Amino acid sequence: MKLRLDLRLSQKLIMTPQLQQAIKLLQLSRLELQQTLEQHLLENPVLEEVQSEVEEAEAAASEDGVPPVEPSNDTVASAESAGTANDRDNPEELSASGWEDYFDSDRRAGDVEYPSGGQDEMPSFEQTLTTATSLEEHLRWQLSLCGLSEREKMIGRLIIGNLDDDGYLRISLEEVVAGTDFTPTEAENVLSEIQKFDPAGVGARNLPECLLLQLGYLGRSPIGSIGARPGALRGAVVESIILHHLKDLEKKQYAKIAKTLDVSCEEVFEATRVIEGLEPKPGRPFSSTDNHVIVPDVFVVKHEGQWVVLLNDEGLPRMRISPYCKQLLATQGASGETKAYLDEKMRAAQWVLRSIEQRNKTIVKVVSSIVKFQEAFFEQGVQHLRPLVLKQVADDVGMHESTISRVTANKYLYCPQGMVELKYFFNAGLQRTDLQGEMLSSVTVREMIRRMVAEEDSAHPLKDEEIAARLRGQQIMIARRTVAKYRAEENIPSASQRKRFF
Template sequence: MSLAPRLDLRQSQSLVMTPQLQQAIKLLTLSNLEIEAFIGDALESNPLLELGETPQAERGAERGEGGDSDVPETPREEREADALIAEGAGQSDAPTDLASAALEIDRDTGDGSWGAADGSGGGEDEGFGLEQSTAAGISLSEHLHAQVGAAASDEREIFIARAIVDRLDEAGYLAEPLTEIAAALGVPLAEAERALALVQTLDPAGVGARDLAECLAIQAREADRYDPCMARLIDHLDLVARGEVARLRKLCEVDQEELVEMLAELRAYDPRPGLAFGTREDGAIAPDILIDRSPDGTWRIALNEATLPRLVVNRPYLVTLRDGCRDRDSRSWLKDKLEDARWLIRALDQRQKTILAVASEIVTQQEGFFLHGVSHLRPLTLKQVAEKIEMHESTVSRVTSNKFLHCPRGTFDLKYFFTSGVGGGEDGEGASAEAVKARIKALTDAEDAKAILSDDKLVDLLKAEGFDIARRTVAKYREAMGIGSSVQRRRAKKLAAIG
């Protein structure tokens, strides 16, 4: 065997992901708001790109006003991709009406009403959406800082009070020990205590508290209800949580009627006053997909154009640059920019088509949910959707990441519709885990204070309704939803009954 160096030529084949393919895959995982930021970067780096026209719905309204609405327009999906690029059309022009027979409403049920478009779909399953409302326009810290200057007596007190405000958590509590704050600021503990007392006088009442009892006490003082009886009640919140009414009456030295009034007053206080204000990072969820039901019973599925900018090729500028390119390097640069622009438009177009395909299949598979609520949610996997739309499972996974769907029942993460099946039913596919959770919540909410349902009883009731699941599964789902045990619920309902 020769040990001398030599050159060999070998031929091999391999699959390599091009940068364009990697970018296209990345686009699938981005939400519409992230796509908007991505498009902003593309506009800065490629002079041939620009934002397109107004959404098609607005153009349609303008045509109606202009009297040109009688001229039929060729559907976008029937034209060549290059023609679309030349016109600067975005994928938001993709068809949004799905009239498939599989999506027809079941008229035998007689359920023709879906609720208002604000998410009040009605029915037993309200409240499971992910709709989020933004809090106040300013943060808690900004709200408190605006009050400190007027409430403090001198600059030193203002300085310490502002330092305390900066250390409050989002709920308005001071978690850091006051001794450590005083040491960090280099001030006597007495001055730090006076500054903390000043912070506790600010709006909203209860901020600056170091624990729940102090937070409620501050609010009771603000309402002029902090008498010795209320003080003892607040000092024994553990007895309130356990529902030990007899001991509370003895400790507070009040009768049943007075205790009921005190408990009602206590419930009216806000245990986390700081949450009434937002933070700069918080924001409302912007849905990527909009779903509605037309009068004829078909589903309308559209991309949210409000968060989806439209890219076009700036053809007049392209012609101007082409006429001015005299050397080979300039022509090569212009060609590369044009190819990049066309590729990006095609990639965005394909992304929107893929999202619509996945969303339409979700509507097909989970039509019962959209009609009747979470109790009709079916078990569904990524693989099932991938097989139906003839795509890879990983593609469906990317499409459903960071995407939200808005329907009359609320706003939901696309991942919400993919749930495992539990308890084999008559059809053999079982029930959705979310449907089981919804039924457990409904049963526990409706139970009587004198007949609290144990986990074993919940299992029996669920089995009678066709949910064949184990007791440990019921306990797991109950704890995941924050529903207490039968003992805890009995105490809570007993306490609520006397109030």
């Protein structure tokens, strides 16, 4: 065995930190990208944010062929003295404070004179904001007004703090008072008082108890009373259904309920109307209803008969390399350690700017390819959406499928059809029987199923087999189980659950 040297050539894909950063920037959403760029501005002194006024001034100077000149201290001083002289020459012109005094003195005869506060005395924007009252705050306010003792109010605060967002007490009273000197009996008494608070049904431990608490506010007049016949349930039909037949009511098995309770179906229908008017989640009105605005990454508009993709960079920080740092690197005044630090930050800044530029180009290229494949959708709507997979777009733009997946993740476009997620355009297809080789998008089929269900007779809802037969009548090859799958994905109940008897 002997040692020897060989020269071999090979290609390897090495994930450098710069490449990892570029891939990470590519798959970020718009909000995440904004936060990332702001973080780079904070950490890298070589990067600076460009204001729109600076850009306009530099653009105007470059058009004139004159470099922008920074005003010197002498120039500023002369300008200030000139402004003071102009004010003396034109005594009728008012300064900013003069305008404020002028408007403050504008009072009509008979007006009551009140002291006018300055602008500094006005409340800030944050002080004028209001927040919605939470369920816990609403219940604590009622607890403070009730006639319970201080010990009972302490137990009440414990119970209120353990209610979930729906207003239910999901844990036992033993767990509530664990680690305290309160007893479960005391907690039970306080809970019964909290259950009288607004909203009705709050503090219930399960759905039947919640509905019965609300039923108590409606009065105990029996709707279709059963009476006290031997072997029959006592009380009203509504209470009996709530206590024993909620599962049957969910499945619309009215005949079974009527037979079990020994009443007519009309009485069951009347009781069902009352139950439908109750609130299964008392805390719903106090839940957070904040709407999160989606800002599109690109706009797709039609210009001179052609669809054009426009990148939306509004709201994103516009960065550049600081001219001062460039000048500092070019001169010999910086020490070796400082120059090495600036060199490192300069390379990082240049890579960030290149990555952002490449990201923007890639997004525009991919969206342009999607527009080319789905032009019928942009022209006529969702009924003309075509089946599309990542490989088709990847082959069209000359990229890998994983790159297309990263580009289309968490990104939106705005077009005449509305705000659409980029992932929306990629879907499977169903074969048509009238046009060989022509496929129909699964999204279009889901929309057709949703419209059929919306237009059906509620007394005779369409079954999955009937929907499949109608679709096959429209030359779409589809099975019943596929219809059931699409219906479940659209959160459409089954035919038995959609049936209405009244």
